[in-house]
Amino acid sequence: MSTQTLYDGHIVKLELQDGKWEVVRHADAVTVLVLNEAGEMLLVRQSRRAVGAVTVEAPAGLIDDGETPEAAARRELQEEAGLDADMTLLTRFYSSPGFCDEHLFVFEAKNPRESRLPMDEDEDIEVLWMKPQSVLDGLRDGSLVGSATTVTAALYGVLRLGGGA
Secondary structure, three states: OOEEEEEEOOOEEEEEEOOOEEEEEEOOEEEEEEEOOOOOEEEEEEEEOOOOEEEEEOOEEEOOOOOOHHHHHHHHHHHHHOEEEEEEEEEEEEOOOOOEOOEEEEEEEEEEEEOOOOOOOOOOOEEEEEOHHHHHHHHHHOOOOOOHHHHHHHHHHHHHHOOOO
């Protein structure tokens, strides 16, 4: 197999394999599912340049070099929502394996407590609490724009709560 690097940036690397397969090498990432005592799911609303839209997502972010997925999940939750918690890995999957090697780790946060880290300079985030079923309904009817992290977290929340409406 021949591999040619077409671009090598901070977050992604684009390769051309065997002259026809475009492959994106992407940093691994985490997302965090937090449910409060009322069964509401923690979400963040933020502008996403890549899709030119404001999305509603579970807190998420990249795993830094040398950082474990759990440490990254805790850091992202502290930066985006001002919370720390006990983390349990729910699942992991490839976000788009047809062209990208990004591995996404999904954690559930239990026993949340206040603990804020500064947000990244380029982040403008609004914290929301929503019922998981409302999130799924909004994704279905188009009133919310989400991501794989949102869908995964909302599905888990609905299944865990037996409806969560």
